[in-house]
Amino acid sequence: MRTYRTELDPTNTQRTAFLRHAGAARFAYNWGLARKIADYKATGKSPSAIDLHRELNRLKKVPQADGGCPWMYESSKCAPQEALRNLDKAFAAFFLRCKKGAGAKGFPRFKSRKKGIGSFTLTGALVATMRTIQLPKIGTVRMKERGYFPTGARITSATVSERAGRWFVSICTDEPEKTIPTGIESLGVDVGVKSLATLSDGTVFENPRALRSAELKLKRLQRSLSRKKKGSQNRKKAALRLARQHYKVSCVRKDSIHKATSTIAKRAAVVGIEDLNVAGMKKNHCLAKAVSDASMSEFLRCLEYKMKWAGGKVVKVDRWYPSSKTCSACGFVLDVLLLKTREWSCPQCGAHHDRDVNAACNLRNEAVSSTVEKACGGLGRSAPPVKQEPNARCLLRTDG
Numbered sequence: 001m002r003t004y005r006t007e008l009d010p011t012n013t014q015r016t017a018f019l020r021h022a023g024a025a026r027f028a029y030n031w032g033l034a035r036k037i038a039d040y041k042a043t044g045k046s047p048s049a050i051d052l053h054r055e056l057n058r059l060k061k062v063p064q065a066d067g068g069c070p071w072m073y074e075s076s077k078c079a080p081q082e083a084l085r086n087l088d089k090a091f092a093a094f095f096l097r098c099k100k101g102a103g104a105k106g107f108p109r110f111k112s113r114k115k116g117i118g119s120f121t122l123t124g125a126l127v128a129t130m131r132t133i134q135l136p137k138i139g140t141v142r143m144k145e146r147g148y149f150p151t152g153a154r155i156t157s158a159t160v161s162e163r164a165g166r167w168f169v170s171i172c173t174d175e176p177e178k179t180i181p182t183g184i185e186s187l188g189v190d191v192g193v194k195s196l197a198t199l200s201d202g203t204v205f206e207n208p209r210a211l212r213s214a215e216l217k218l219k220r221l222q223r224s225l226s227r228k229k230k231g232s233q234n235r236k237k238a239a240l241r242l243a244r245q246h247y248k249v250s251c252v253r254k255d256s257i258h259k260a261t262s263t264i265a266k267r268a269a270v271v272g273i274e275d276l277n278v279a280g281m282k283k284n285h286c287l288a289k290a291v292s293d294a295s296m297s298e299f300l301r302c303l304e305y306k307m308k309w310a311g312g313k314v315v316k317v318d319r320w321y322p323s324s325k326t327c328s329a330c331g332f333v334l335d336v337l338l339l340k341t342r343e344w345s346c347p348q349c350g351a352h353h354d355r356d357v358n359a360a361c362n363l364r365n366e367a368v369s370s371t372v373e374k375a376c377g378g379l380g381r382s383a384p385p386v387k388q389e390p391n392a393r394c395l396l397r398t399d400g
Helices: 012-043 049-060 070-074 078-100 215-226 233-267 288-294 296-310 355-377 392-398
Strands: 002-009 119-120 132-135 139-143 154-163 166-174 185-191 197-198 202-208 269-276 313-317 343-345 353-356
Touching: 012 070, 012 078, 012 119, 012 154, 049 070, 049 078, 078 119, 119 132, 119 139, 132 154, 132 166, 185 233, 185 296, 185 353, 185 355, 197 233, 197 355, 202 233, 233 269, 233 296, 269 355, 288 296, 296 313, 313 355, 353 355
Parallel strands: 185 269, 269 313
Antiparallel strands: 002 139, 002 166, 119 154, 132 139, 154 166, 185 197, 197 202, 343 353
């Protein structure tokens, strides 16, 4: 199963249909949630998605004045049906949290129109062409990208969502697994705040600092929004301008991450990267904003699935490994290395290191050594351990 997401170019009539379907899905979710909570408190059991959907179909035949919802006939039956299935998953996650005793406990929350239009999922006759996609009950919708969706794959579902006034569609396809030709290098990747990523061969991917560059404009738009009267049309327009700016910041950040991870996945067969505690790093109030703007967790997530597509491997090095303080030439470890120190010289061998490049080299050596150890260990459990010379890890630097 593989998913694709792209932006749509709907007409005004299709935008109205999107809003109608999103409203039907939101109504079904909130109605089903209220029923589940009431039945669970009364009997200790809650109705399933199938039972709720059958009851909802009966309500469609009842006039609206008597508490029915005949207006839902204007939308596809898939939108409320998939919303009730999502509600079942949310309730299952609620019971799982209660069973494990971890995380925030409580019933799933109701969906509010004030927090966004939302999304809806469609199934059935879904056909994608070079420029369009066929959606049930809506018709043929144009896409802003040409040839992005696979035309020969079977589409199992399509989710339409809205953000900052733009509509997107995400399709789930069932297609044969394909891998792109993988590289032959072994690379170490050091992610940080100053640079987005630094490779062991000296390649540097710059951090765009999307939030920092747009911070003044965001403050001005937020100030303009706060001065508008609640419920007015001017406030809605100001909220839309603010949402568009936040979306632009997100796009700049994602663009840099995807370009960097795609380049690494095409080059490397083995990638060593540090398993950072990003949540712990955010507790430092001096670095929290910069760490969030760098989006290190998203970088690791994209790198992992792209390396999997390429047939490569990502080795996570322990977060307590002193990659920056260890000399990649002789293995000497410094006692103290301040964060402001960007370059240093090894007191034992005299090698001069750039902090980030040296850390990437050490991460590469650790990844290669762990890969070699696992490969050698697979030859047989009775094989005697091999005695290594001191600093033998540095010999692996020639690999790649």
